[in-house]
Amino acid sequence: MRKAALVCSLAILALSGCATVTLKPVDFSWSYESVLTADSAGYVRAEPKTIAFNAGELFRAEMKDPGAAAGTIVRIIRDYEGYYFITAPGFRHVYIFTGAKGELTLKKKVLIAEQGMEKPFFNRRDLGVELVANGQAYLLSRKGIVSGEKK
Amino acid sequence: MKKLSGLLTVLVLLLLQVGGAFAQSSDYEIIDSFKKRHQSLLASIKAVQDLGQRDLLANEIDRLEGEYGQHRKLLGEGLYPESFEASIGRLRDQLNQSTARLHLAEESKNDKLQIVEKTRKIEAQESTIKVISTQNEEYRAALEKLSRDVQEQSARIEQLTAENTGLLEKIKALQLESRKDKESIAKLRELTDKLYANIRDREELIVKMMDSLFDEYSKADLTDAQKKNILAIAQKNDYVSKIVTTIDGNINYVGTALLTPQDVNVIRDQQKRLALKWDGIKPFVSKLYPDDQSRTRDITMVDGRLADLKSGTGEATWRSIQQVFTTNGIALAPFRNAGEFSTLVLAYVDAQLKEPSREKYQVFKHKVWDSPIKDQWLPVIPLEELTVKQRADLEDRIALWDKKISAALWRWVLIGGFAAAMLALVVVMVGRKKKPTLPA
Numbered sequence: 001m002r003k004a005a006l007v008c009s010l011a012i013l014a015l016s017g018c019a020t021v022t023l024k025p026v027d028f029s030w031s032y033e034s035v036l037t038a039d040s041a042g043y044v045r046a047e048p049k050t051i052a053f054n055a056g057e058l059f060r061a062e063m064k065d066p067g068a069a070a071g072t073i074v075r076i077i078r079d080y081e082g083y084y085f086i087t088a089p090g091f092r093h094v095y096i097f098t099g100a101k102g103e104l105t106l107k108k109k110v111l112i113a114e115q116g117m118e119k120p121f122f123n124r125r126d127l128g129v130e131l132v133a134n135g136q137a138y139l140l141s142r143k144g145i146v147s148g149e150k151k
Numbered sequence: 152m153k154k155l156s157g158l159l160t161v162l163v164l165l166l167l168q169v170g171g172a173f174a175q176s177s178d179y180e181i182i183d184s185f186k187k188r189h190q191s192l193l194a195s196i197k198a199v200q201d202l203g204q205r206d207l208l209a210n211e212i213d214r215l216e217g218e219y220g221q222h223r224k225l226l227g228e229g230l231y232p233e234s235f236e237a238s239i240g241r242l243r244d245q246l247n248q249s250t251a252r253l254h255l256a257e258e259s260k261n262d263k264l265q266i267v268e269k270t271r272k273i274e275a276q277e278s279t280i281k282v283i284s285t286q287n288e289e290y291r292a293a294l295e296k297l298s299r300d301v302q303e304q305s306a307r308i309e310q311l312t313a314e315n316t317g318l319l320e321k322i323k324a325l326q327l328e329s330r331k332d333k334e335s336i337a338k339l340r341e342l343t344d345k346l347y348a349n350i351r352d353r354e355e356l357i358v359k360m361m362d363s364l365f366d367e368y369s370k371a372d373l374t375d376a377q378k379k380n381i382l383a384i385a386q387k388n389d390y391v392s393k394i395v396t397t398i399d400g401n402i403n404y405v406g407t408a409l410l411t412p413q414d415v416n417v418i419r420d421q422q423k424r425l426a427l428k429w430d431g432i433k434p435f436v437s438k439l440y441p442d443d444q445s446r447t448r449d450i451t452m453v454d455g456r457l458a459d460l461k462s463g464t465g466e467a468t469w470r471s472i473q474q475v476f477t478t479n480g481i482a483l484a485p486f487r488n489a490g491e492f493s494t495l496v497l498a499y500v501d502a503q504l505k506e507p508s509r510e511k512y513q514v515f516k517h518k519v520w521d522s523p524i525k526d527q528w529l530p531v532i533p534l535e536e537l538t539v540k541q542r543a544d545l546e547d548r549i550a551l552w553d554k555k556i557s558a559a560l561w562r563w564v565l566i567g568g569f570a571a572a573m574l575a576l577v578v579v580m581v582g583r584k585k586k587p588t589l590p591a
Binding site: 034035124 | 175228
């Protein structure tokens, strides 16, 4: 009993003396994607709020027209490591971002279909993020396509 | 309308279900479609209108559970904090609640139907009560009028009965005097006419009373209590006694009256009418008696009185015929039936044949036989009473009397003619003897 009390006291002292605390492992993944509709300014948000950002730059990149975002559905999912996978109908790519300090930073732009995707959607899978588009399923990671072929 | 919308909801659900294939589906879409179907199904279950729809929805829950069961884990996350099982359970709980509501509604509907039915019955009963109340009021008024009428008729009958008693006494006193003169007979006739008029009036009143009570009693819609009221009126006014008194009055009248042939016809008609009326009201009269003994006694008494009236009318007829003979100085012994009449008239004519008297024949033939006996009285005597043979015998015998009278007349004519001829001869002969002595 005395030994247990001593160990606890030492542990408390050790923790209070640390400058940073790291919690791991962490699963950042979302169970399923968010399907958000961009407003006239290109902002996507949803209730309950998952993530909100301006998707205008993505539409500029894909369609050379940030205004094309208005009223368009944007699909987002987050993987186990916390990367954001973003795409939308008509996009040719899936965009993979990291998020920190109020920013989403593009890590990877994965080409899926040159002619653009019809009705793309994401699913969380054990080995990564599944993308289904144009009748084809792809397994994605932060590095790109893990399986499935691009067309 | 509600049923239709419920059915449409079920159809929509079935259509949604068609879209529930998950070959290559978005988890988001699976969760979203489940939520939509769940929400729609829940709304349908809440709005279910009958047990048929309820069964369809129960099947739909099973189907939903079956289709989405493979996504149990995903849906557990998508529906958090509710699990897939809890979500399906919520549908089933709601279905149970709705089923209970339907049962309650069904009971309530049955109750309502019963209430409507009972209300309708009560309204019908109220309407019937109103009609019966009106009828009762009318009946009460009719009964009061009937009671008043019967009392008035009863009082008038009593009055006529008293008058008749006085008239009868006078008639009997006059008859006791045995005066056969024309003046006495005329007086007797006047009194009996008055008596007869009174009797007819009373009889009319009695028949009226019988009709009014019997007609009222015979109405099909009268209740037992109402019939008892009418019986009470009849009993109170001594109904049967008045009938008996009236028939007795007629019997007394025909026992004393001198009738004309027209009177006989009228009396016979009335007698038949009274007998028919009596036969008609016998069932009603029977109900006036509390016991069989008095009922049988009184009904037999009235039957007997009617028979007496019939025989009394016959006797009065023969008595009146005899009066014709008496009035014309033809003395016949009293006869009370056709046989006695025939025998006595034949005996009288036979007696006259022995000593034919033209004067008596003339009286008999012209003032008695030809009229009124042959042309007025004999037609009112039924052939069953005075047979054709009896009539022929009388005619033959009178014809014989006529021949005798005619023969006597011719004899006197011949004697007269002979005497006249002889006288003429004597005159001629005397005239011839005187002629030679005359100077040339």
